Amino acid sequence: MGWAIALHGGAGDIPVDMPPERRLPREAALRRILEMGVSAFSNAKYSPLDIVELVVRELENSPHFNAGKGSVLTTDGTVEMEACIMDGNSKRCGAVSGITTVVNPISLARQIMGKTPHIYLAFDGAEAFAREQGLETVDKSHFITPENIERLKQAKEANRVQQDYTQPIKKGGEKEMPLPDGDSKLGTVGCVAVDSFGNLAAATSTGGLVNKMVGRIGDTPIIGAGTYANKFCAVSATGRGEAIIRETVARDVAAVMEYKGVSLKEAAEYIVHEVSPKGTTGLIAVSPKGEVAMPFNTTGMFRACATEDGLMEVAIW
Ligand code: ASP
Secondary structure, three states: OOOEEEEEEEEEOOOOOOOHHHHHHHHHHHHHHHHHHHHHHOOOOOOHHHHHHHHHHHHHHOOOOOOOOOOOOEOOOOOOEEEEEEEOOOOOEEEEEEEOOEOOHHHHHHHHHHHOOOOEEEHHHHHHHHHHOOOOEOOHHHHOOHHHHHHHHHHHHOOEEEOOOOOEEEOOOOOEOOOOOOOOOOOOEEEEEEOOOOOEEEEEEEOOOEOEOOOOOOOOOOEOOOEEEOOOOEEEEEEOHHHHHHOOHHHHHHHHHHHHOOOHHHHHHHHHHHHOOOOOEEEEEEOOOOOEEOOEOOOEEEEEEEEOOOOEEEEOO
């Protein structure tokens, strides 16, 4: 038994010939942020909950990922961010949707968890609470990058709701269509962590889908769909939100472990490969024993993990 940490930067149809100028900065960001998370374990003042918040804040601050700065745009060209955080022992959790000015939505989710009698705040109420708590806010334009303006343009031209980097979903239908230009290699972010006492935590943050309807809420902030932690595991999912919500992916990994008595790896692989529709889902998960699972049924998933016994990995495919 030892500490373990895993993070992701989104799952999807990531072409293996992705140009180095797009791949390398993302790999470098994952490595740097993983190392930051690892070094936090040696500081006794950080709990797994603190570590997942810290890591996700860094991922939100990186424009290479679809969360915080770099979030993809709604059909109106606006940003509506979502985030969720959960503590395994207590099952305390916090979630936000429809965030437009808060620099780190994950920290707002943590404040909701710690300072309100509620779990989930959205839109104006969530923004007002962030201001009341003195969280850093900026002009809405801060989050919008030229790449995401271009991605929205392409999605609109193709009349599609496009996942941040993967196959677009045809509006009004289930049929998958090829990505117009293959240039959207960024994703939702998440982190799961366990300390050497078996305390677990999970966090996920996203801008959602390119060209999503204004007001659309995905799986990320929904407890049990995109994010979940209890005494059995901590899970952060990524992929097509609507599919992840239908399959309650994160909660099901924990349920399979609890009710079937199987290992983290078996439970995670079962949910991703046997239950979730192909091409829709990836997840990262850790168990109290310090095991890590990172299965995906998409072409790739930006991911990284490290464990106390010396494993360290950054991978995409
Ligand atoms: N699951 C996210 C959503 O549907 C997108 C992603 O993971 O890339 O909002």
